Amino acid sequence: MTNPGPAPVAVRHLAIPPMDATMRTRFAPAPSGELHVGNVRTALFSWALARRHGGTFLLRVEDTDRSRVTDEAYAAALEILQWIGIDWDEGPGIGGPHAPYRQSERLAIYAEAADRLRVAGAAYPCYCTAAELAERREQARAANRPPGYDGRCRRLTADERAAFEAEGRTSVLRFWMPDGTTTWNDLVRGEITIDHANVPDFAITRSDGHPLYLLAAAVDDIAMGLTHIVRGEDLVTATPRQLALYAALGHPQDHWPAFAHLPLIIGADKAPLSKRHGEVSLAWYRSQGFLPEALANYLALLGWSPGGDREFFGEDVLLAEFDVRRVSSNPARFDIKKLEALNGDWIRSLTVEDLSSRIAPVLNDAGFTDVDLAMLLAAAPLIQIRMNRLTEAPELLHFLFIDDGAFAIEEAAATKGLGEGSEAVLRAASERLHALAEWTVELIEPAVWGIGELLGLNRKRTATPLRVAITGRMVSPPLFESMELLGRERTLRRIDRAAGIGG
RNA sequence: GUCCCCAUCGUCUAGCGGUCCAGGACAUCGCCCUUUCAAGGCGACGGCGCGGGUUCGAAUCCCGUUGGGGGCACCA
Numbered sequence: 417m418t419n420p421g422p423a424p425v426a427v428r429h430l431a432i433p434p435m436d437a438t439m440r441t442r443f444a445p446a447p448s449g450e451l452h453v454g455n456v457r458t459a460l461f462s463w464a465l466a467r468r469h470g471g472t473f474l475l476r477v478e479d480t481d482r483s484r485v486t487d488e489a490y491a492a493a494l495e496i497l498q499w500i501g502i503d504w505d506e507g508p509g510i511g512g513p514h515a516p517y518r519q520s521e522r523l524a525i526y527a528e529a530a531d532r533l534r535v536a537g538a539a540y541p542c543y544c545t546a547a548e549l550a551e552r553r554e555q556a557r558a559a560n561r562p563p564g565y566d567g568r569c570r571r572l573t574a575d576e577r578a579a580f581e582a583e584g585r586t587s588v589l590r591f592w593m594p595d596g597t598t599t600w601n602d603l604v605r606g607e608i609t610i611d612h613a614n615v616p617d618f619a620i621t622r623s624d625g626h627p628l629y630l631l632a633a634a635v636d637d638i639a640m641g642l643t644h645i646v647r648g649e650d651l652v653t654a655t656p657r658q659l660a661l662y663a664a665l666g667h668p669q670d671h672w673p674a675f676a677h678l679p680l681i682i683g684a685d686k687a688p689l690s691k692r693h694g695e696v697s698l699a700w701y702r703s704q705g706f707l708p709e710a711l712a713n714y715l716a717l718l719g720w721s722p723g724g725d726r727e728f729f730g731e732d733v734l735l736a737e738f739d740v741r742r743v744s745s746n747p748a749r750f751d752i753k754k755l756e757a758l759n760g761d762w763i764r765s766l767t768v769e770d771l772s773s774r775i776a777p778v779l780n781d782a783g784f785t786d787v788d789l790a791m792l793l794a795a796a797p798l799i800q801i802r803m804n805r806l807t808e809a810p811e812l813l814h815f816l817f818i819d820d821g822a823f824a825i826e827e828a829a830a831t832k833g834l835g836e837g838s839e840a841v842l843r844a845a846s847e848r849l850h851a852l853a854e855w856t857v858e859l860i861e862p863a864v865w866g867i868g869e870l871l872g873l874n875r876k877r878t879a880t881p882l883r884v885a886i887t888g889r890m891v892s893p894p895l896f897e898s899m900e901l902l903g904r905e906r907t908l909r910r911i912d913r914a915a916g917i918g919g
Numbered sequence: 920g921u922c923c924c925c926a927u928c929g930u931c932u933a934g935c936g937g938u939c940c941a942g943g944a945c946a947u948c949g950c951c952c953u954u955u956c957a958a959g960g961c962g963a964c965g966g967c968g969c970g971g972g973u974u975c976g977a978a979u980c981c982c983g984u985u986g987g988g989g990g991c992a993c994c995a
Contacts, residue, residue: 446995481994546993553992560920564991588993605924614922614991622993629995653923653990679925680988714931717944721932725943744932746925747988754931754945764958801958812956833955864954879954891956 418571419537422594427659429600430607432674433643439471440643443502444633447477447493448484450697453750454648454681456500457715461678462646463502464716464738474640475507477518480632485520496698500708501731506640514640519632526627529635529665530589530620538664539620541587542569543580564616565590586623591630591661593617598656603644603676604743610656618657630654634661637673646676646740649747676740679719679747701755705778705807710759718748728761760804768796775809782810784817791816795901798893815887816901825888825914833884834914840871841881842915846908855904857896864896885914 433439443459445451451459466473475497479485494508506512516522533539542565544552553563570592572580580587593616599609620631627635637645637658655675662672695701701711709730721744722729722737763771772792779787792813799812815823825834844867852859868878883895886907892898899907 444995448995478995484994542993549992556991557920562921562991586993590993602924608923610923616991619993624993626993628993633995648989649924650989651995654995677924677989682988717931719931724933727932727944744925748932749930751930751945757945760958799957802956804957861954868954875954877954883955887955889955893956895954 418573419540419592421570421592422538422664425594425596425598425612425660425663427596427598427600427656427663429598429659429669429672431670431672432601432603435469435644437470438643439466439469440474440641441466441471441646442474442476442637442640442642443497443504443646444476444478444636445493446481446485446629447479447489448481448486449489450699451493451496452696453698453701453711453715454696456496456698456711457681457718458646458648458678459497459502460500460712460715460734461676461720461738461740461743462644463504464734465644465646465676465740467735468738471643472505473503474512474514474642475504475517476636476640477508477520478629478632479518479520480523480526480627480629482520482626490518492699496702499702500698500712514636519627519636522632522636523627525639526621526632526635527625530625530627530631533591533620533664534589536664537592539589539591540570540572541577542590542617542619543572543577543585543587544569545585562614562616564614565618567617570617588619588623589621590617591620591657591664593657593660598659600655600659600675602652603646603674603740604679605652605677605745608652608655610653612656615653615656620661630657630661634658634665638662638665638667638671641671642673644676644740645673646678649677649680652677676743678743679745681718681750682747683750705803705805705809706755706759707762707774707806710755710762713762714755714758718750719744728758756804763803763806764800766800768793768800771800772796774806778806778809779813779817784810784813787817791901795893798897798901802893812893815889815892815898820906820909823888823910825884826890829884829888829890833880833890837871837873837877838881838884839915841867841873841878842885842911844870845882846911846915849899849904849911850908852904855900857900860899861896881914882911885911 441462443462445455463473477490479490504510506514507517530539549565552566556563569590593612595612597609597611599607602608618630620628622628659672698711712731712734713729716734717727720738720742722733726733766774772789775796776787776789776792795813795816799809802812803809845864848863848867849860852863864878864882865875868875879895883892884890886899886902
């Protein structure tokens with residue numbers, strides 16, 4: 417008795433579950449590498465959607481492909497999500513009513529589902545080899561036919577199966593896609609209809625029995641009671657398959673989740689974001705001195721806007737106002753310049769205490785291992801308006817935290833800044849500053865300007881030799897504040913030393 | 920190739936039929952401030968891809984076209 421195959425369908429999934437506290441959304445990363453900006457934006461939106469309405473957000477790890485997933489990537493993914501401020505109500509580390517939340521620990525559940533589909537005739541064993549499939553794909557492409565699976569193994573008889581197995585062939589379980597159409601009401605794109613003629617049968621298990629993405633995701637979305645699925649645009653054509661699986665698995669249509677397909681983030685040349693466009697992993701941005709607040713702010717802006725002119729906003733605004741139906745449906749280009757500008761705004765919005773605590777580890781990484789925290793606290797305001805990235809701090813504060821023994825004037829700065837006439841400035845400064853009653857900006861500044869007047873030099877020509885002598889650079893934080901921070905001893909020592917070199 | 924989706928300054932976007940000869944931000948370029956560099960202030964440059972409709976009226980609605988993106992895996 418051969419399988420007649422599924423009856424034709426005309427799926428119309430237009431209902432949107434209520435956007436209220438009963439909502440359940442998820443982020444389902446496959447930790448095969450570092451989470452990139454696109455993944456994280458999807459997570460951010462899915463999280464914001466649930467939080468906005470007081471619903472539940474869960475994290476599910478799609479790690480069924482053991483050849484691609486590593487424990488390091490898994491741990492890193494969790495960690496980076498936490499870093500940017502995303503928390504989950506159910507998932508790894510927390511548990512929940514549908515635990516476990518790692519698909520690699522739920523294999524038996526998928527195996528049972530796959531078996532049910534096979535017994536019901538909704539899926540069939542397919543004995544085509546990878547090489548055969550690839551070849552037929554090529555032929556189809558060459559003949560301008562759709563390259564998808566051609567349904568060849570749909571109605572194999574028991575004898576034919578036995579023959580294939582005798583040949584030593586292995587089989588995957590392939591889902592028999594019913595003829596017809598699927599229409600759904602996409603939260604960001606509106607009504608989308610796809611003809612199943614363009615949706616070939618697809619594998620739901622590997623030949624080793626391992627579940628594949630579509631199966632595992634469908635089974636879990638049902639089991640975990642998801643109501644709204646936020647994912648990337650790359651999955652829109654997977655939706656008819658997802659819905660067909662729901663139906664075949666017996667999930668009542670009035671419980672199906674709504675879908676929101678986010679536009680992809682692309683590079684400056686409109687090509688998909690990849691390494692070619694610079695780094696894409698979120699961890700890289702963290703290592704480059706970007707604040708989690710700024711990243712979240714920028715990522716939220718890629719495709720969503722709170723409306724009006726507001727662009728600088730935090731988690732509070734996102735969580736209070738995020739509306740998935742306001743998400744733009746066209747691909748957004750990732751612009752690191754804008755991220756940097758936003759990062760600078762965020763740096764400027766921090767208290768000095770907060771800023772200092774974030775700078776400290778960066779200084780440490782740069783080799784300044786025993787930074788005086790009081791000194792850092794005093795220096796932070798000087799550099800706060802001068803940085804767009806935390807990683808700029810070591811360069812800016814180099815003169816202050818470097819060991820005196822290691823301090824050196826950059827060659828270019830010496831050439832440009834310690835030219836003719838500078839020795840006179842340095843010697844006079846040494847003398848006058850030595851005599852100062854108190855080492856404060858209030859006294860240092862007039863003393864230095866007085867030297868300029870005495871020597872007939874403008875402020876720039878007065879300040880530059882001192883700046884170079886003290887900071888070793890042509891560019892530095894404000895001179896007098898820097899001198900005050902450095903202290904009288906160190907300042908005078910550097911001036912005297914430069915006076916010997918310069919002139 | 921085919922199916923699906925998309926289309927406002929270089930970029931991200933506001934705009935959801937009249938209040939738009941299109942607003943903001945980033946970038947770029949000037950000017951101001953100024954001891955360097957920034958930050959800040961002011962200003963400039965710059966856009967509704969194209970063609971048809973619908974309408975008294977379109978950036979906003981419809982059709983076509985062009986361009987772009989995505990899918991068509993024993994990846995997810």
